[in-house]
Amino acid sequence: MNKKGFTLVELLAIIIVLAVIIVIAAPNMTKQIKKNEEETQNILNQKIENASKLYAAKYHANEIVKGVSFSFTLSDLENDGLLDLKDKCNQKLTEEIKYKDGVYNYENISDNGKDCYK
Secondary structure: OOOOOOOOOHHHHHHHHHHHHHHHHHHHHHHHHHHHHHHHHHHHHHHHHHHHHHHHHHHOOOHHHOOOOOEEEEHHHOOOOOEEEOOOHHHHOOOOOEEEEEEEEEOOOOOOOOOEOO
């Protein structure tokens, strides 16, 4: 008799091998995803910081020289063409960037994995 197909033992062996591969690969993939999200957030922070410095130098030079605090929004940066936001992130346009004592504070702004910025 010539039967075609796999035996139960062969199928179990294949399932065990696949399970071992998944157990080894899953933590590495999770680490890589987290690393990429952190890298994306760092790039976002750099974009916001650069755009903020350009905007402040253009519109708030007197306040910077005098040491006066001021703030502006992401909408201001987008309207000036310094930051490009995707349509699905319109709720973030009101987030404020604050300037005080030579420091730009934009810690309240986060992409949260939504890929809001181009």
